[in-house]
Amino acid sequence: MTISPELIALAQYMAGEFDNREQALADPAWYVHLRLWQRPLPVRLFSEPSIALFAEQANILELDKPYRPRIVQLRHSQIAPGLIEAQYYMFNDITAVKGAGCNPDLLRKLTKEQIQLLPGCTLSVAVENLASNSYRFRASLPEGTRCGFAYGGQNYQVDLGFEAAGEEFFSYDKGISPTTGKAIWGALMGPFRFVKRQDFAAEICV
Numbered sequence: 625m626t627i628s629p630e631l632i633a634l635a636q637y638m639a640g641e642f643d644n645r646e647q648a649l650a651d652p653a654w655y656v657h658l659r660l661w662q663r664p665l666p667v668r669l670f671s672e673p674s675i676a677l678f679a680e681q682a683n684i685l686e687l688d689k690p691y692r693p694r695i696v697q698l699r700h701s702q703i704a705p706g707l708i709e710a711q712y713y714m715f716n717d718i719t720a721v722k723g724a725g726c727n728p729d730l731l732r733k734l735t736k737e738q739i740q741l742l743p744g745c746t747l748s749v750a751v752e753n754l755a756s757n758s759y760r761f762r763a764s765l766p767e768g769t770r771c772g773f774a775y776g777g778q779n780y781q782v783d784l785g786f787e788a789a790g791e792e793f794f795s796y797d798k799g800i801s802p803t804t805g806k807a808i809w810g811a812l813m814g815p816f817r818f819v820k821r822q823d824f825a826a827e828i829c830v
Contacts, residue, residue, distance in 0.1 A: 627673050628700065628708075630759060631698055631699075631700065632828070632830060633757070634749065634759070636828065637788040638662045638677055638698075638788050638793060639664050639825045639828060640662060640820040640822055641659065641660070642659070642660040642793055642819060643684065643819065644657065644817055644818050644819070645657060647817045651813075654813045656684075657684040657685075658683060658816065660680075660795070660818050661679065661725025662679045662793075662824070663679075664677055664825075665695070666732050667731065667733075667734055668829065669695075669735070669736045669739070670697060670699075672699060674699035674700075675697075675699075675828055675830065676698070678694075678724055679692075679693070679696055680694070680722075680724065680725045688723075693715055693718050694715075695712070696713075697712075697713065701748075707748065708761075709746055709748060710747040710749055710786075711745070712745035712771065712784065713741055714740050714742055714773060715739055716737075716738055720738065721734070742773050744765075744771050744772055745765075745771035745773070745782075746766075747763040747764055748764060748766055749762070750764075761787065761789070762785075763788075764784075765785065770800065779802050780802075781799070781802050782800060782810075783796070783798045784796070784797050786815075792819055793818040793820065794815035795811060795815055795816040795818065796811045796815045797810045797816075798810035798812065
């Protein structure tokens with residue numbers, strides 16, 4: 625299976641350093657000023673045709689304390705090859721990759737044994753054609769599913785989703801209380817609206 629132009633475009637749109645400065649200034653009560661890194665992996669971890677990115681984010685006031693490190697694998701569905709999926713993975717030891725958004729050398733020795741598949745964390749990606757070689761992508765969990773995982777002896781649930789276009793990335797990620805089922809952090813009042821400040825598309829390996 626070959627990688628489609630649409631999947632390559634999605635990876636190019638996602639690859640970069642982003643922040644939501646305008647949104648945080650306009651509505652500071654609901655939106656923290658964040659920086660988001662989505663860095664193409666410099667090593668191949670997956671045998672199937674795909675493009676993988678390392679992602680992490682940080683409060684703009686504490687850039688030396690990034691959090692939520694993860695890998696997003698963009699691939700074609702095995703069931704329906706024309707459809708794009710975004711599969712999430714977590715790290716066994718997050719300290720080993722902390723800060724890799726700024727320092728991609730930390731990812732050069734990454735192996736598949738250092739990550740875990742998150743089975744319920746597979747997003748379906750809808751593609752909207754805007755013009756020739758121009759798209760808008762919308763990724764969401766299938767109806768009735770929720771991403772859940774255990775880390776550090778605690779159980780977590782998240783509702784994942786994003787939109788990606790030329791120079792913007794909207795994150796709909798929300799943390800869900802396992803006891804009440806209600807959203808407790810993240811995009812509670814709508815998506816975090818990130819704008820690309822630095823482009824990492826040239827680092828993509830296809």
